[in-house]
Amino acid sequence: MLRKSAVVLAVLTLFAFVLSPTIGKAGDFAIGTTLENFSLPDTNGKMQSFSDLKGKNGAVVVFLSAQCPVVKAYNERLNQLAADYQSKGINFIGVNSNHTESLEWVRSHAAENYKFPVLIDKGNVFADKLGATVTPEAYYFDSKNVLLYHGAVDNDRSGRAITDTYLRTAFDSALAGKAIEKTRANAFGCSIKRVGE
Amino acid sequence: MLILHRHLKAAFCGIALLLCFSISSSGQANSASKSSSTPGEKKPLSVKQIDIVGLRKALTPSSKPLLVNFWATWCDPCREEFPDLVKLDAEYKGKIDFITISLDELSEINRDVPKFLTEMKAEMPAYLLKAQDDDAAIAVVSKEWFGALPLTILYDPSGKQIYYRQGKVKLDIVRAEIEKFLKPVN
Numbered sequence: 317m318l319r320k321s322a323v324v325l326a327v328l329t330l331f332a333f334v335l336s337p338t339i340g341k342a343g344d345f346a347i348g349t350t351l352e353n354f355s356l357p358d359t360n361g362k363m364q365s366f367s368d369l370k371g372k373n374g375a376v377v378v379f380l381s382a383q384c385p386v387v388k389a390y391n392e393r394l395n396q397l398a399a400d401y402q403s404k405g406i407n408f409i410g411v412n413s414n415h416t417e418s419l420e421w422v423r424s425h426a427a428e429n430y431k432f433p434v435l436i437d438k439g440n441v442f443a444d445k446l447g448a449t450v451t452p453e454a455y456y457f458d459s460k461n462v463l464l465y466h467g468a469v470d471n472d473r474s475g476r477a478i479t480d481t482y483l484r485t486a487f488d489s490a491l492a493g494k495a496i497e498k499t500r501a502n503a504f505g506c507s508i509k510r511v512g513e
Numbered sequence: 514m515l516i517l518h519r520h521l522k523a524a525f526c527g528i529a530l531l532l533c534f535s536i537s538s539s540g541q542a543n544s545a546s547k548s549s550s551t552p553g554e555k556k557p558l559s560v561k562q563i564d565i566v567g568l569r570k571a572l573t574p575s576s577k578p579l580l581v582n583f584w585a586t587w588c589d590p591c592r593e594e595f596p597d598l599v600k601l602d603a604e605y606k607g608k609i610d611f612i613t614i615s616l617d618e619l620s621e622i623n624r625d626v627p628k629f630l631t632e633m634k635a636e637m638p639a640y641l642l643k644a645q646d647d648d649a650a651i652a653v654v655s656k657e658w659f660g661a662l663p664l665t666i667l668y669d670p671s672g673k674q675i676y677y678r679q680g681k682v683k684l685d686i687v688r689a690e691i692e693k694f695l696k697p698v699n
Contacts (some may be wrong), residue, residue, distance in 0.1 A: 385587040449679060450661035467659070471646060474618060480646075502651040504616045506588060507661035513680050 344447030347499045351461040356411070356435035356442060359423035364435060366409070366461070373405030373491060374458040376483070378469075379443060380410045380434065381451040382417045382425035384506035386473050390452050391429045393469060398432045401487050406456075410434035413443035414451075416509040440510045450505040454483055456490075464490055468503035558630045560615065560622050560639045565650055568642055571612060572654065574670045578694050580611040580687075583642075583654070583664040586625045587617070591663040594681040595633045598665075601687065602637050608695055609667075615641040616662060669694060 345351075355365040369375060378394060381387045398408035410430055412422045419436060426434035437443055446455060456465040465486035472478045482501045489496045563571060572581060582598055584591035602611045613635065615626050622641045630639055644650035651660045655677065658664060667676035667690055676690040 383589070448659075450659045453659065468648065471648065473647075501648045502658070502660045503647040504585070504651070504660040504662060507590065507663070507680055509590075510680075 345445070345455070345463060345466070347463050347466060349463050351446075351455075351457055351463065353461070354442060354445075356437055358433050358435055359419070359426050364433060369407055369409050369433060370457070370459070370461075371402065371405040371407040372459060374456065374461075374464075375407045375409055377409050377411055377446075377455045377457070379448045379451050379453040379508060380412050380430075381414050381506055381508075382412065382421050383414075384451045386505040387452050389473055389475060390469055393475060394452070395429075395431045397469070397484060397487075398430075400484075404487070404491055405459075406487055406491075408432035411437050411442060413437035413440040413448065414509040415440065415511045440508060443508050443510070449508055450503075451508060452505060456483065456486055458490060464496055465499050467501040471501070471503065473503060473505070558627050558635065558639055560626050560630070560641050562619065562622055563614070563640045563642055565644050565646075565653060567640070568614070568644070568650060568653055571614065571640060572668070572672075574668045574672055575610060576670055578609045578670060578675070578691065579668040580605075580609055580691070581666050581668070582611075582613045582682075583616060583662055584613060585616045585662055586621060586629050588662040590681045592629070594663060595629075595635065597682060597684050598637075599633055599635050601682075601684070601691075602635070604688075605691060609691060611637045613637050613639050615639065617641060619643045667691065667694075 351366070353365060353367045355363050358364050366375065366377075376397075394408065394410075402408075410426065410432060412426075412434055415438075422434065422436065443449075448455075452469060454465070454467065454469055455463060458464050465483065467482065469481075469483045470478045471480040471482065480498075480501075482498060485498070486496045572579070580601070584595070586592065598611075598613070605611070613630070615621075617626050619641065626639070626641060642650060647660060651658050654664070655666070655674070657677070658679070661679055663679075663681065665676070665678045665682050665687065666674055667687070669675050675694060676687060678687070
């Protein structure tokens with residue numbers, strides 16, 4: 317009987333795995349999930365691997381857009397965070413997955429606006445893998461590539477009334493060896509423009 | 514003779530002055546009527562501010578299915594899909610309720626938001642959500658939503674989500690979903 321139940325459970329688990337959607341959806345890449353190393357081309361076409369780009373205490377992958385006004389409002393804050401935490405071993409990696417933004421546009425936009433590398437996610441394969449849907453959207457991984465925080469940079473896109481610096485607080489907690497209180501936070505932003513949408 | 518000539522001259526000047534005044538007054542009247550709304554022109558739509566409590570209320574259907582569109586003037590795909598939303602509203606007026614919720618800054622509530630809606634000839638009730646916490650507001654709407662715009666949701670009268678679309682709506686699909694719901698079950 318026990319054996320039969322185990323077989324049924326195994327079959328159901330297999331079905332759940334096979335039928336699970338492949339397209340990114342909220343919650344696809346949960347907190348605590350380990351990211352396999354990946355490589356994407358930078359804006360000059362050179363392949364860059366996550367393991368080479370991350371710092372000794374991890375890395376933040378931020379989905380960006382060259383045209384999104386919300387991202388534009390965060391550019392300065394992102395550069396400041398990147399500067400503040402690079403010396404603490406956390407590196408920033410920008411990713412552009414919008415098929416509507418040309419390589420030339422993204423290249424010049426990245427050169428003008430960011431002090432960290434921006435990678436090109438052609439065909440939004442990486443965005444699908446993480447289930448990223450909005451820009452800006454941050455994923456903070458520790459040194460072992462485990463996802464510690466996912467979501468908004470802070471709680472005010474205008475930057476005038478920030479009361480919760482989600483990402484900075486997550487960094488500080490992790491660096492101090494404490495548990496991160498808020499591991500998920502959403503905010504309004506632009507949709508990632510996927511192929512075929 | 515000289516006196517008569519002077520009187521005639523004075524009378525002529527008076528008439529000329531009166532004529533000038535009359536023409537000037539009628540010109541002012543014309544320009545005033547131009548500045549007010551012309552026949553057929555509608556006043557800009559009024560946009561109502563809501564918070565999270567108002568959002569919960571706005572997302573609660575009455576006796577009809579409820580279509581809700583989240584958008585912002587800074588969102589390109591939101592603006593692009595708006596003509597389709599206006600079409601849907603016209604097609605299903607009276608059969609469903611349809612509201613739009615803007616995520617623009619509060620400073621736009623009397624500026625760009627009503628301006629855009631008026632340009633689109635949108636007649637749906639329009640709201641602007643100003644929440645203290647975006648994260649909490651997004652959670653009220655859907656667990657699947659990270660906050661990307663646009664978002665369109667169709668609720669049945671019981672409040673169950675029967676259509677959920679992140680990104681621009683596809684008219685045929687949303688029409689089919691509405692029709693499916695409106696058709697009486699045999």
